[in-house]
Amino acid sequence: MHDKTLTELAAALAAGEFSSRELTEALLARIDRLDGELNSFITVTADAALEAADRADQARASGQAGPLTGLPLALKDIFCTQGVRTSCGSRMLDNFVSPYDASVVEKLAAAGSVSLGKTNMDEFAMGSSNENSYYGPVKNPWDLAAVPGGSSGGSAAAVAAGLVPAALGTDTGGSIRQPAAFCGITGLKPTYGRVSRYGMVAYASSLDQAGPMARSAEDCALLLGAIAGHDLRDSTSVARGVPDYRETLEASLSGLKIGLPKEYFGDGLSPAVESAVREAIRVYESLGASVREVSLPHTDLAIPAYYVIAPAEASSNLSRFDGVRFGHRCENPTDLIDLYKRSRAEGFGEEVKRRILIGTHTLSEGFFDAYYKKAQQVRRLIRQDFIDAFEDVDVLMGPASPTPAFDLGAKSDPVAMYLQDVYTIAINLAGIPGLSVPAGFANGRPVGLQILGPHFAEARLLNVAHRFQQSTDWHRRQPAFGKENA
């Protein structure tokens, strides 16, 4: 059961091949057996999962099953889940049992899905390797010496290792697409505002977006349909109808115009990754698409602009963690300042502190115009690059990451780590959707092809990815990890 896609599992449940309880029990057993090594879950909610599975089986028995009924999922531990610890990968929230559900959690539960638990992540979603978690690093099931990527590393590793068929992640600068690429799964970052952020612990509010991580584009379409939509509790969510993303999956790619941003194929791109990506593009040509080179001239400014905007927003968003109403509080504070300083110093890890300090500094008096305002101006230029490019082409394609997954501990320098996100970060600044699909391997580690589209072009991206997956089997490959015991 563990190697099936969501769509296949849905069909099997519908056909009565097994029950949701049987499926859930099998996956819980697998998590129990394998996750000690992988460390992809922070919290496994076995009891609640079994109850939900039983409810789903009853619903099915009474003819009330929907498309997600009884399907197991996992949630990045950034989504508030009522009655369950929601840690955000931080000591700060190690003791935080959320009193409420995030909007997407509510929607998935209402759709009858079964949450197996909360997945590991870089603390407060800050990182590209999942090494910044208070709960320890996650390993890449393709190679236990490699990182799974981040920040949604736990979700990516769990799906790749067959512990759960699909999971939710969040993406602020590549945190769905890069781990999806590193772990050989399909991950979609929707248009900013497509999915409600209510109940998702904020890192950088103008960039954060939740999305599905699964074994196929078809599964992503199923999940996106369940979580997308306007939410009255999120002012930045968009009041716009949600199409049935599965309906358009099969559309022909004949005449599809693909742009290859020349800036995404330059220095620093691993030749093995490039060759896998170019091979994938040839598949598209064989499906009737045309390819041309385009330019996104402000690409090299995306990381600098991001490292002003995201830390600035984060420095403010993370001020609420002050040891007063929830979260970590230091022992015996001597006075108010001591309470704040020690609780925050003890509760936050190094990378989080680094970004809080950067953001605090760049927003402070005398620096605001040179940093924050300038970065927002550059943000407009970056968005315009994409708007201009989509005048000429339907989608953009390129690598999701310049290299395949790197070794645990290989990037101790923060700036070197930041540069990892060179192909993913601009997409968040522009607010457009982006998707990573498995497109081969480089030195035994998966390579992701990134597909980008204009605002609200999710249906098109899923269609383009799905047709590729009908012509290739990269997304069906499975790591050796866990196989011998399966």
Next chain:
Amino acid sequence: MQWEAVIGLEVHVQLATQSKIFSGASTAFGAEPNTQACAVDLGLPGVLPVLNEGAVAMAVKFGLGIDAEIPETSIFDRKNYFYPDLPKGYQTSQMYQPIVGPGEVEITLDDGSAKRIRVHHAHLEEDAGKSLHEDYHGMTGIDLNRAGTPLLEIVSEPDMRSAKEAAAYLKAIHAIVTYLGISDGNMAEGSMRCDVNVSVRPRGQASLGTRAEVKNVNSFRFVERAIAFEIERQVELLEDGGSVIQETRLYDPENDETRSMRTKEEANDYRYFPCPDLLPVVLDQAYVDHLRASLPELPSEKRARFQNELGLSAYDASVLSSSRAMAEYFEAVKDAGGDAKLAANWVQVELAGRLNKEGLDIADSPVSAAQLGGLVARVKDETINGKAAKKVFAALWDGEGDTADSIIDAQGLRQVTDSGAIEAMVDQVIADSPVQVAQYREADPDKRGKMIGYFVGQVMKASRGTANPQQVNALLKDKLDNA
């Protein structure tokens, strides 16, 4: 040296919405601690703000009420600082693009002349919670019920030159917000709070002196006293060769002084930046026009109407329009009594005097506007004379009757205008006072005016105050002079 004070006010007005500015929690005053602090107000991880239309409408109404520009777009910013009553570690406010642009407020000075005070802008923001310093084992308790209550911060230009002008400005703002119904204006419950910026300079100097900000001046009286104290403090400092330092001071009403808040206070750096959780607020013209059409008559308009249409003096018009409660009371008395000037006089003199003496607000007056109107009607149609009217008023105040008419009847205060009855009383008094009559008749004609008072008093006494004084006077004069 002659000194001149330069004063600007920042007035925080709690808007009278049902729910908070960014959440659906109640704003009702006085609930148990933290029972009206929802997930959004507490700043729980993951929560997001959604703007309350009621708060926007009230802010716009205020802007329209002071003839301010209403910009098409306004933006919410975050003001970042740590304080236990500030749950998110930032206050959502409007730093750069406020909802209300420049406007003006007219104040009336003691001499009856008017002065215009410019309003720099007014912006929306969220209120903080409260710190309770009762002893919790040496700890402070935090109640976040107030957190997220909508505030309109109204920032004046430094256009005021005396404590009295500042108090008049604050009263004018109070009148406008209560007229508009956008705030209950209850200063005791903190619905209106005021920070004052004060500096002094030699008269005639154009540049401004260094200012001090005085916080926590939360009544009309305190504003006046805090400013008076602060002006005196600064003048003394300067005259002694010292200099004023720019700082925040706290008004202490018990000792009637201002105190420096913190000596070690670090320079604030609030790191304002646009709140990424809220989008630009764009108001279309139709929305603004709709609000404009809903505006009630405002104090300045009422004042003009009282003067021009009702014929009241500038002073009466100004006092009677100074608060919504006062104006509504007066207009009700006028409508029931049928005479604007008489109504103005009764409200201003008898009622206001008594309220003042008892320390009561007009809203708490034991005599209702309908009752006082009934009294005015009887004065107007001469059912009672002035003296009896005062008795009726006293009886109404003490709750001795429901209406003026019932009191008039019960106490027999109806004015006697029957000339036969009055003449009989006059004749009786003349007959009973031979000595006084002789003295009167021997006196110079120009002294008789005063002497007649004795006879009038006797007749009024005989009538138990109900005789028409004019008639009594005329008859006496006729009978004494022409005998």
Next chain:
Amino acid sequence: MALEPEDVRRAAHLARLGLDDHEAAGYVDDLSRILEMVDRLQAVETDGVAPLAHPLDATQRLRADEVTETDQRERFQRCAPAVENGLYLVPRVVE
């Protein structure tokens, strides 16, 4: 823009992050290199370019002024480190 140890101390204080001298020194180095990377922005001509705060050109939706929340103090305070009589407790605040 070069970063001085004082800048890091100041930011740490504003952000209420306790740092010892050793940690502070490490952050001076990290932050300097991050800012050096960020300084590439300064070379870009942005005159006349309006800052972009949100990726979509959307405007704020307004909520009707209605009370929709009920008292959930007990639930919300279950995750609080120190409460008494319904109040959150902090070390004494000196006004």
